[in-house]
Amino acid sequence: MKALIVGYCPRGERSRTRQLADHAAGFLRSKKIAVELLDLAKDIPDLLTPDRLSSYYRRSYMGEKLAGKDLAQLKKMDQMTDQLMAVDLVVVAYPMYNFSQPAIIKAWFDSVMQKGKTWDLAQGGYAGLMKGRKALVITTSGGSYDGEMAFLEHSASLSKVHLGFMGYDTKVVTGAGINRYPEKEGEILAKARAEIQEALGAFIG
Numbered sequence: 025m026k027a028l029i030v031g032y033c034p035r036g037e038r039s040r041t042r043q044l045a046d047h048a049a050g051f052l053r054s055k056k057i058a059v060e061l062l063d064l065a066k067d068i069p070d071l072l073t074p075d076r077l078s079s080y081y082r083r084s085y086m087g088e089k090l091a092g093k094d095l096a097q098l099k100k101m102d103q104m105t106d107q108l109m110a111v112d113l114v115v116v117a118y119p120m121y122n123f124s125q126p127a128i129i130k131a132w133f134d135s136v137m138q139k140g141k142t143w144d145l146a147q148g149g150y151a152g153l154m155k156g157r158k159a160l161v162i163t164t165s166g167g168s169y170d171g172e173m174a175f176l177e178h179s180a181s182l183s184k185v186h187l188g189f190m191g192y193d194t195k196v197v198t199g200a201g202i203n204r205y206p207e208k209e210g211e212i213l214a215k216a217r218a219e220i221q222e223a224l225g226a227f228i229g
């Protein structure tokens with residue numbers, strides 16, 4: 025089994041999310057699973073700008089064979105997609121920004137959610153081509169979004185939709201409320217670490 029950890033934790037060493045992602049990496053390595061890291065703070069995904077979107081559409085929807093500049097501008101999106109498709113387990117780790125994923129995480133999903141590679145059209149609907157693979161979303165947030173605040177949560181829930189659309193069996197671990205309840209930070213992170221081990225343990229069997 026091979027794993028990929030995709031992280032966007034721009035506060036580096038100070039990032040609580042990064043601590044949780046490192047915990048996931050350590051746990052997987054302790055189980056002799058090869059772990060590759062994609063640090064999106066250093067390797068920023070390309071965006072679906074008009075030219076790039078046009079190339080993607082012509083290739084992946086219209087079946088055109090691209091060359092030269094048209095193909096070159098899909099290179100980074102294709103590399104990120106190939107990297108994801110090469111592993112059985114993906115961990116996506118990031119903090120909540122403005123009730124959602126940081127834009128760089130969304131750009132990574134826009135890069136890898138490619139028709140014909142990770143999902144496809146099928147008999148009047150959609151098929152996730154990553155069926156049988158596992159995904160764990162790790163997020164932290166300043167506030168917590170339980171009960172009547174749940175309608176504000178578009179961060180982990182959005183990743184769950186993206187990964188589910190591609191066919192992944194997805195679990196989520198959230199370290200929520202760490203700014204709102206600073207005295208509980210240690211407790212919140214310890215609980216998240218335990219949940220990460222439980223989720224990954226269940227995935228790897």
Ligand SMILES: Cc1cc2nc3c(=O)[nH]c(=O)nc-3n(C[C@H](O)[C@H](O)[C@H](O)COP(=O)(O)O)c2cc1C
Nearest residue numbers: 035039040041042119120121122123164165166167
């Ligand atoms: C730009 C920005 C936007 C944020 N937006 C939210 C938000 O909408 N809701 C929330 O609960 N926390 C929000 N936070 C707080 C972070 O999610 C929280 O502090 C998180 O734990 C930071 O993770 P880190 O320690 O890994 O950097 C925001 C933080 C930043 C920097």
